[in-house]
Amino acid sequence: MSLLGRVLGQNSDPDRQQHQAQQLARNQAWDTALTNQTLPDFVKQRLTDTKSGKLPWVSTGSVGALLAQRSHGIHPLGMVSGNCWYHYGYSWTRGHYDGWHTAIDRMRQEATLMGANAVVDVKMTATRMEGTGEDQMDYAVLGTAVRIAGLATPRTPVIATVSALEFARLMESGILPVGLAIGAHYNWHYSYRNASGQGTWWNQELRELSDFMTDIRRAAIGQLASDAARIGTGVLARVQFSELLRGESTENDPRQRFLGRHIAFGTAVLHEPGRHISLKLKPVFSVSDGKMTPVMPTEKEII
């Protein structure tokens, strides 16, 4: 069949039917796999072939990360991934929690099949597609499964967001990044009183709302702690996001309505508290200058 024929879709009938049948079989395989929480056979095959060396190893890491192969025995096996398109309706926080955890579980399944000790360099991406609605998105994770020389094949590998080099660095300090921890909480607050101080002209703390947000943040951080406690001894949560929104009051319900939410993401670590570490740091002073920045603000209006 000519290339032009392919492009224009003027395939001969048997060809098209065959292609159609293959696609249907693939769809069926994904369907069954996702329902049974397993992987389709063709994915399993590729992973085991990569593991046995029939297929070349694949790594998302930099060339530098390969240094850890000889120095620390961290061998890249293959790229592993997982995703979950999740419709969260009202509970955006719950969506984040379930979506990410499901995606990670799927990635972990792939890494387990390869006999990995760890997945490093895990990157997270959330995708919204136009035309699918505001209340749903895809949560995806992608990383590199690695095998650490001198260790037995584990039942479940650890999931680390750091690169192979950082992973090696942390191992030396007796710290192991073990996974992702999420703490998310949201709540509604209804008030008969003037909780937002509307129409007043004096300074006042809106204590009702302060307390409301305090409770939400505490609950989210509490959840972060218990989520991390499943897998580690601590969590480094660099990403924090919080919001306080006001809902419109309706004719039937004159109360003021507020929605507060807080979400925290972090890397869970396993370490030995109180154990002294020495990094043998050597302070350096660089004589390279940064770029000159203008003294005058050009766009920002000051007054």
Place this chain on the structure above:
Amino acid sequence: MADETGTQANPALAGLPKHALERLQGLREAGQSGGIFTSDLSVNEFLMVREAGFEPLGLVVGSCIYHVGIQYGSWAQNQELNVISQAMYQARELAMTRMEQEALALMADGVVGVRLEVKRLGWDSDILEFMAIGTAISHSAGHPGFKGPKGMPFTSDLSGQDFWMLLRAGHRPLAMVMGSCVYHVAHQGVFKSMGNVGRNVEITQFTQAMYDARELAMERMQNEAKEAGADGVVGVQLHEGSHNWQPHVIEFFAVGTAVKPIEDKALIPEPASPQIVIPVND
């Protein structure tokens, strides 16, 4: 494929504690049964805080949602808008105090990496949300010589790396200190503006306003540091901003970490004199 002879084969594994090693081999699924810490430290900060001999205890947060009162400056007068100044200061203070209370409950020696954020809420321009967030830490050996003023936990906006360097410099953090001043810059009269047309001239009235506002903010911060019993203030930043106020209203906000020399000589780590380097690859 990798050998499975045991840990002796890979010297890189020697530094790992037993439970971490077990986890890598899948012999252990869960974390520790004991306490768990939360934090907003980066991996590097976590390393540096621990290298300095401290342990993170927990993420501490203070929130304050504040309705800022209404105050107008006279059209043609330079003046501090003290009602708004007070609002900005009091709200930050409330958020910081609540964060400190959480740190106190964790029996922390102090809080590092404090971020003090102000956000205007989308649905009402008079309402500002203040949040203070940081990681409570304590000295691993439980030495009492690192507490802040009046035995309260110290607070500091320094990163984990800066905290390590501060101790090496022989100082310890006491408190995050701040000063705020919201100022109304006078409008120029029509005759005055017309008189200046086509002339090179300093508009002293505006110079004075900016100078005075900045001075007030710095003065207040310095006084706070004195009250905390500090020798100096490090890493001071001066922010200029307008939280969507009417035109000609500006806030100067000074913030830094008040420090003093470490009293107990035994606690001072080895000095670190940096090696001067020049990168050749950029």
